[in-house]
Amino acid sequence: MKRYRPALLALAAVVAAGCRHDAEPGPPPGDLIAFTVTENVARGCPGIWSVDGRGNLRWLAGDSATYPAFQHDGRLTVGFASARDVLGVPLTDVVASESGERLALGVYVLGFTWSPSRRQLLALRPDSAGKSYSLVVIDAATGRTTTVAERAGASAWLGDGASIAYVAVRDGEESLWVARADGTGARLLARSVERFAAAADGRTIAFRRTAKERFSEDLWVVDVQTGEQRQVPGAPLSDRSWGDVWVGARTLVVHDNLRGAGSREHDAILVDVDSGERSLLARDAAVLEASRDGSTLVAIREHLVGAEEDVIAVLTMRADGTDERLLAATDVQNGNIPGIPVLQPAHRELGTYKVEPASEQRCRAELTAFRTMVDKQSP
DSSP states (O other), X not given: OTTTTGGGHHHHHHHHHHOOOOSSOXXXXXXXXXXXXXTTTSTTOOEEEEEETTOOEEEEEOTTEEEEEEOTTSOEEEEEEEEEOTTSOEXXXXXXXXXXXXXXXXEEEEXXXXXXXXXXXXXXXXXXXXXXXXXXXXXXXXXXXXXXXSSEEEEEEETTTTEEEEEEEETTEEEEEEEETTSOSOEEEEESOSOEEEOTTSSEEEEEEEOSSTTOEEEEEEETTTOOEEEOSSOOBOOOSSOOEEOSSSEEEEEEOOTTSSSSSOEEEEEEXXXXXXXXXXXXXXXXXXXXXXXXXXXXXXXXXXXXXXXXXXXXXXXXXXXXXXXEEEEOBTTBOSSOOEEOSSOOOOOOSSOOOTTHHHHHHHHHHHHHXXXXXXX
16 A cells, blocks of 8 residues: 555544544444445446445445544444645535535544534644644534644544543644543643554553654553553554554554565554554554444455556454455545545444435446455455
8 A cells, every 4th residue: 555655644543543432342333334435446436335244335425425434323424525725635524424414614534533422523624824724623513613722633532522632733743632522621641742542441542652763653652641651562663554443451453564474565463552562463454443342343455456556455353353354345546545444333224315326236236346356366
């Protein structure tokens, strides 16, 4: 995934940081994964599709729909590309897919996540000068926007959603902050932080800090309540493409290359944050999300179709890397993934946005054939 790797750093950090897991085991995950299809895969079939654990494909939203996001009760929202800001970054309007209601306008497309209460969104929005982005909390019912921080980056709801963690620039340095859900009571947690991942109960945050070795990072954890920091033992990590994902209370998935583990692509690695012990989870794969009950991981893996085209395989597996399943295949567009796959957090039947295309049956057949082609190329 070398062609679009740098462009995905911010997106991966947002997704990993924004994934919420209950402190106690939550309900089983829904049986759907939403992902984006572009014109390169199926002609006349772009938009949001879902796939279940048996590989059944279904169209959900079309036209300019991209960047699917689930609320915590399993409802789907999608982003509709509306414009580009002065920095050339795509903006999106967040839309409830079933009702068509617009919930947020002009949001920086790499950064909206739902609160556990399903009443608020965290989002990045261009500032008035167009030079950076502000972190805002948006009330989904009223559209009221509250600014949490200026010159902000990755963000996440902590625990039950009573507080927020986020990265913001202060005195020329990116740092990790925590605040109440309304943005008040901001408190510095750690300096020199670009991205982070919050643990299930919101009490511990893992983050990266640049190591002495060039182009590598050390792994750290910080206690949200006390601010106590400690470095996780082990060699620095070199891969910056994908965010870290918590699996359980003391285990983190990172992405790096283990000698002898596979190709030169990144591998998903399990790290014990207490001992620093590492073990291979999945070769040549990027884990994007863990379900709230910890039973299911969503991952992607690159495949090369033809001479140059990159294809993304959408996978699920158990938390120990077993029972890996190929569910769907999509592609990249203009060197970037338009909307990485997301797992439905709770069972809910989904409606469609507007009218299903007359070509859906043909599109489904094309996507199924595309998946079969990728499956035949898998080792």
